[in-house]
Amino acid sequence: xxxxxxxxxxxxxxxxxxxxxxxxxxxxxxxxxxxxxxxxxxxxxxxxxxxxxxxxxxxxxxxxxxxxxxxxxxxxxxxxxxxxxxxxxxxxxxxxxxxxxxxxxxxxxxxxxxxxxxxxxxxxxxxxxxxxxxxxxxxxxxxxxxxxxxxxxxxxxxxxxxxxxxxxxxxxxxxxxxxxxxxxxxxxxxxxxxxxxxxxxxxxxxxxxxxxxxxxxxxxxxxxxxxxxxxxxxxxxxxxxxxxxxxxxxxxxxxxxxxxxxxxxxxxxxxxxxxxxxxxxxxxxxxxxxxxxxxxxxxxxxxxxxxxxxxxxxxxxxxxxxxxxxxxxxxxxxxxxxxxx
Amino acid sequence: xxxxxxxxxxxxxxxxxxxxxxxxxxxxxxxxxxxxxxxxxxxxxxxxxxxxxxxxxxxxxxxxxxxxxxxxxxxxxxxxxxxxxxxxxxxxxxxxxxxxxxxxxxxxxxxxxxxxxxxxxxxxxxxxxxxxxxxxxxxxxxxxxxxxxxxxxxxxxxxxxxxxxxxxxxxxxxxxxxxxxxxxxxxxxxxxxxxxxxxxxxxxxxxxxxxxxxxxxxxxxxxxxxxxxxxxxxxxxxxxxxxxxxxxxxxxxxxxxxxxxxxxxxxxxxxxxxxxxxxxxxxxxxxxxxxxxxxxxxxxxxxxxxxxxxxxxxxxxxxxxxxxxxxxxxxxxxxxxxxxxxxxxxxxxxxxxxxxxxxxxxxxxxxxxxxxxxxxxxx
Numbered sequence: 001x002x003x004x005x006x007x008x009x010x011x012x013x014x015x016x017x018x019x020x021x022x023x024x025x026x027x028x029x030x031x032x033x034x035x036x037x038x039x040x041x042x043x044x045x046x047x048x049x050x051x052x053x054x055x056x057x058x059x060x061x062x063x064x065x066x067x068x069x070x071x072x073x074x075x076x077x078x079x080x081x082x083x084x085x086x087x088x089x090x091x092x093x094x095x096x097x098x099x100x101x102x103x104x105x106x107x108x109x110x111x112x113x114x115x116x117x118x119x120x121x122x123x124x125x126x127x128x129x130x131x132x133x134x135x136x137x138x139x140x141x142x143x144x145x146x147x148x149x150x151x152x153x154x155x156x157x158x159x160x161x162x163x164x165x166x167x168x169x170x171x172x173x174x175x176x177x178x179x180x181x182x183x184x185x186x187x188x189x190x191x192x193x194x195x196x197x198x199x200x201x202x203x204x205x206x207x208x209x210x211x212x213x214x215x216x217x218x219x220x221x222x223x224x225x226x227x228x229x230x231x232x233x234x235x236x237x238x239x240x241x242x243x244x245x246x247x248x249x250x251x252x253x254x255x256x257x258x259x260x261x262x263x264x265x266x267x268x269x270x271x272x273x274x275x276x277x278x279x280x281x282x283x284x285x286x287x288x289x290x291x292x293x294x295x296x297x298x299x300x301x302x303x304x305x306x307x308x309x310x311x312x313x314x315x316x317x318x319x320x321x322x323x324x325x326x327x328x329x330x331x332x333x334x335x336x337x338x339x340x341x
Numbered sequence: 342x343x344x345x346x347x348x349x350x351x352x353x354x355x356x357x358x359x360x361x362x363x364x365x366x367x368x369x370x371x372x373x374x375x376x377x378x379x380x381x382x383x384x385x386x387x388x389x390x391x392x393x394x395x396x397x398x399x400x401x402x403x404x405x406x407x408x409x410x411x412x413x414x415x416x417x418x419x420x421x422x423x424x425x426x427x428x429x430x431x432x433x434x435x436x437x438x439x440x441x442x443x444x445x446x447x448x449x450x451x452x453x454x455x456x457x458x459x460x461x462x463x464x465x466x467x468x469x470x471x472x473x474x475x476x477x478x479x480x481x482x483x484x485x486x487x488x489x490x491x492x493x494x495x496x497x498x499x500x501x502x503x504x505x506x507x508x509x510x511x512x513x514x515x516x517x518x519x520x521x522x523x524x525x526x527x528x529x530x531x532x533x534x535x536x537x538x539x540x541x542x543x544x545x546x547x548x549x550x551x552x553x554x555x556x557x558x559x560x561x562x563x564x565x566x567x568x569x570x571x572x573x574x575x576x577x578x579x580x581x582x583x584x585x586x587x588x589x590x591x592x593x594x595x596x597x598x599x600x601x602x603x604x605x606x607x608x609x610x611x612x613x614x615x616x617x618x619x620x621x622x623x624x625x626x627x628x629x630x631x632x633x634x635x636x637x638x639x640x641x642x643x644x645x646x647x648x649x650x651x652x653x654x655x656x657x658x659x660x661x662x663x664x665x666x667x668x669x670x671x672x673x674x675x676x677x678x679x680x681x682x683x684x685x686x687x688x689x690x691x692x693x694x695x696x697x698x699x700x701x702x703x704x705x706x707x708x709x710x711x712x713x714x715x716x717x718x719x720x
Contacts, residue, residue, distance in 0.1 A: 035455055124685065130455055131401050135613055136684040138606065142677030150671055269462065269602060276459045311475030318463035318470075325456055326448065 002172065002180045007298045009171060013187040013256060015294020016194030017043075020249035021271040022278060022286035023201060024242035030218045030281045031235040034122050035130050037137040040268025041144040042243045045113060046106050046250030047259035048148055051157050053102035057083045057094060097162045099255055106251045107244055114243025118236045141264065149261040156258035161186040166255075186255050193252050197245060198287055204241075205283075214238055218281075273321045279334025289332055293317050352538070357531045361524070372632055375519045379591045380631045382523065382530040383584050388611040388623030389530075389537050390580020394573050395609070396618035397546060399553035400450070403458045403605050404465025407445070408438040408578040410472065410600030412585025414479065417486045417595045424496040425508045427517055427525065431586045438582020439575055441468075446574035450567055453556070465605055472597040485596035510590045522591035529587060530624075533580060538620060540576070549573050581608075610680055616690030625691050630676065637672035641665075 021043055028036050060079040068076040083091035094101055121140065125133045160166060165185035172181030205211035217224045217231040224231045250259070257263070274293055278285030299305065301313035312319075324331060360382065367373050372381075391405050412434035419430040449460040472480040480486055488507050497508065510517040512525055540546045548569050551559050559566050589595055598604070607630065615626025642665045649657055649664075667675045687694050 121685075128688075131399070132684060132688060134401065134455070134458070135609070136681055138609075139677050139681035139684060142673060143681065146671055146674035146677060147666075150666055150674070154670075265603070269466065272459055273463060276456060280455070311471050314470035314474050315467040318467045321463045322448065322460060325452055325460055329452065329456075 002177055003302060003304075004299075005171070005175065005177060005181050006183070007302055008295060009181075009183050009187070010301075011295030011298035012191040012291070013194075013294075014297065015291035016191050017249055017253055017267065017290075018271055018274045018294050019287045019290025020194050020197060021246055021267055022274040022290045023198060023283060024246045025271055025275050026278070026281065026283050026286040027201075027242045027245075028239055029275070030283070031214065031221075031238045032118075032122065032126065034125060035133045035137070036122070037134050037268065038117070038141040038144065039137075039242070039246055040264035040266075040271065041141040042110065042113070042246040042264070043250040043253075043267050044148065044259060044261065044264030045144060046110055046247030047254050047263060048152060048250075049106040049109055049247060050099055050102040050159060050251040050254045051152060051259060053105045054098045054159055057081060057091075057098060061085055096164075099159055099161060099251065103248050103251050106247045110244045110247030111240045113247075114240035115236055117243070118239040122239070141268070145261050145264065152261065154261060156260040158258040159254040161189075161255035165189055190252055190256060194249070197248065201241070201245060202283070210234065270317060273317055277321050277324045277331055279331030282331070282333040285331060285333030293320065296320065349538075353531070353535055356534055360527045360530055363527070364520070364523070370632070371636065375523050377631065377635050378523045379526055379587075380635075381628045382526045383587045383591070384608075384611065384627035384631055385530050385624040386526075386533050386587065387581055387584035387608055388615065388627040389533050389620075390577040390584070391608045392577075392612050392617060392619075392623040393537060393540060393549075393580065394577035395612055396623070397541070397549035397553060398570050398573050400453065400570060400574070401458050401609070402449075402461040402574075402577075403602060403609070404445070404461035404463075404468075405577070405581050405608050406600050406602070406604035407465035407468040408442055408581035409585040409588070409604065410468065410595070410597065411441045412438045412582030413589045413595035413599055414472075414486060414585075415582070416586035416589040417488075417593065418479075420488060420494075420510065420589070420593060421486075421492040422495060424494060425510050426496075427510050427512050427586075427590045430510070430590065431529075431583060434582045434586030434589075435579045436582075438585065439579040442575045442578025442582075443571070446571050446578070450570050450574060462602055462605070465600060465602055469597055469600040469602070472600060480595075480597055482597070485594050487594050510593055517590050518592075526587045526591065529583060533583070534620070534624075541620060545569065545572070610676070612690075614680060614683055614690055616692030619690070619692040622690050622692040629691070633672055633676060633679075637668050637675055638670070640668040642669075644668075 021039060024042070025036060025039050028034055028039070058081050060081050063078050063080070065076045065078055070076050081091070081095060083094055085091070087094070117140070121136065122133075125136060167185055168182040169185045169188055170181075171177075171183045171188075175181070203211075205215055213224065213229055213231070214234050217229075217234060221231050221235075250263075253259075270293075271290075274289045275286055277293065278287070278289030297313065297316055300316040306313060328334075363378055363381065364373050367378070372378070387405075387409060391402070394400055394402055394405075415437035416427075416430035416434040419433045423429055445461065445464045449457055449464065452460060473482055490503075490507065494503070494508070497503070510522075512521070515521050517525060548559075548564075548566075552566050552570055556566055585595075585599070588599070608627075611626040611630050612623045613626070614629060615624065616622030642661060645664045645668065646657070646661050649660055652660065665671070667678075683690060689696070
């Protein structure tokens with residue numbers, strides 16, 4: 001029982017990341033009809049926003065203290081980050097909470113990147129075949145990836161979670177299962193965060209007029225256009241929102257997995273599988289499939305299961321994708337008429 | 342005169358002459374060493390094979406590297422178990438990859454469009470992951486499969502006592518490392534080119550183009566398109582297997598990273614860059630990418646600084662720092678940018694570009710005209 005709860009928890013944070021990326025992919029596909037292979041790169045870009053923010057605030061001022069000597073006889077250097085020197089306690093707080101705080105940086109950056117990408121490139125590909133869209137965004141992903149590699153190097157860059165949530169939560173005690181079920185706080189935070197973002201996106205689409213127009217546009221953009229609404233502009237904003245969702249998903253994921261430049265590609269492949277399993281064009285399907293696959297993946301990596309079917313943890317997601325695609329051609333919740341002609 | 346050039350034999354002879362003299366005419370480009378030449382022809386075969394599927398039927402497979410990997414492993418096992426002769430190695434590689442392609446194609450071709458791409462991707466990633474983990478006894482996991490002194494090599498050892506060192510792949514006694522390996526691979530490329538040419542001009546090839554243009558209409562005429570698409574898939578898988586075998590022939594080491602999806606992406610890039618649906622395009626694309634990979638990644642900041650040193654310093658410095666982004670470790674950036682430009686402005690690839698240039702000089706209908714062979718997704 002303990003092991004099952006633990007694996008279930010393990011699947012939640014990864015599932016959250018899949019769900020967030022898949023949500024953005026589905027949004028872009030549903031509105032613009034574009035298959036965006038650069039979406040994983042946006043996730044990676046978000047993660048590097050956190051890295052850049054962290055680099056920025058840990059710039060240090062070095063003062064030499066002539067009264068104290070180090071063991072080697074040189075003057076002691078005291079390093080204080082500028083933020084701490086200038087802002088005191090608040091600076092210390094920012095340093096500690098650098099990962100969540102960098103969301104503030106990531107949102108405008110990702111929004112800009114997303115809108116620039118849509119206006120600059122994707123716009124010209126609405127009427128081109130899906131194969132062309134896949135290819136050009138794939139090229140773009142390589143370009144983004146290489147630029148990041150040039151500036152941040154090829155090695156993963158670890159970032160730490162805030163001290164308050166860097167330990168482990170005794171989840172077992174909450175559920176009355178004994179103390180063997182402990183789980184890192186940050187992953188729980190990530191799960192909560194992903195739920196929050198998903199809820200926000202759904203609320204935006206469901207309860208605002210803007211969202212209503214977007215949903216109408218997803219159904220029939222021509223009619224919405226005939227009603228005198230510039231649906232194209234709204235779709236561009238939706239692309240920006242999808243980029244933001246991917247970006248902040250990347251920001252918050254940095255303490256779980258140190259980002260490197262090809263982080264995006266790894267997640268992209270899995271997210272596409274998630275989108276296809278969930279059903280092309282269905283937002284609920286994308287979210288459900290994200291969590292489902294995340295949880296199944298973590299169950300498959302249990303030792304007991306690996307003993308029965310060796311290597312299942314490596315292939316489970318692809319195996320499920322194959323089974324779903326062959327038995328349910330539209331995925332779990334796909335709508336009729338999407339990508340079927 | 343024209344009919345002579347049109348004839349099968351002449352075209353083939355011309356192609357063979359160009360390929361076999363590559364060490365001569367590539368010398369001015371600094372690409373006349375066997376390692377690189379081998380890569381040119383081997384990846385040329387891979388791309389020709391991919392093009393038979395993508396260029397003709399429009400099915401975009403994102404998992405073709407799996408067949409390359411299967412071919413490599415099969416050839417390696419033929420070396421280890423039977424003989425160092427390359428003929429059985431190539432035979433088994435083509436056979437095994439053909440079988441794999443049949444199974445994967447049979448399942449994947451039930452769907453089309455992006456679903457097909459994802460299915461092939463999923464299969465390829467499964468092959469890659471299992472080769473790394475569970476199948477380690479067969480693939481030797483991360484280390485990669487290599488020759489050892491303790492390999493049984495049944496046929497070789499029955500004919501002659503094993504020598505002291507590690508044996509090397511040979512073609513009836515001719516050592517396959519270096520230039521002989523290149524000529525062997527080049528011979529294979531010519532054969533593959535011939536086969537591809539025949540396929541392009543056969544009723545079968547026309548049927549495949551029909552699938553690309555409008556699969557639904559093909560079905561309405563009462564034709565079952567799936568066997569044709571499957572045949573194309575298996576043929577292109579066999580080409581990939583052959584390429585995998587030749588990689589092992591020229592350098593006896595097979596690793597799982599060959600099957601990763603980035604490798605599948607690479608062959609897509611090659612085909613698009615050269616021109617999907619054309620005969621020569623994919624070979625050009627493969628050569629160009631491999632050339633970039635080897636030459637661009639060898640350039641460093643000093644080489645650039647030396648090349649632009651005639652410029653005044655305020656211009657030189659920023660120019661060097663910008664250019665250095667694109668070379669050395671960053672050569673993939675060049676590749677990405679080039680690829681994007683091709684897809685955006687020249688969907689027909691280099692071949693389309695050449696056609697436009699020719700048209701421009703002949704003064705015919707101007708430089709711009711819609712390409713005949715724009716790749717449409719399989720529908």
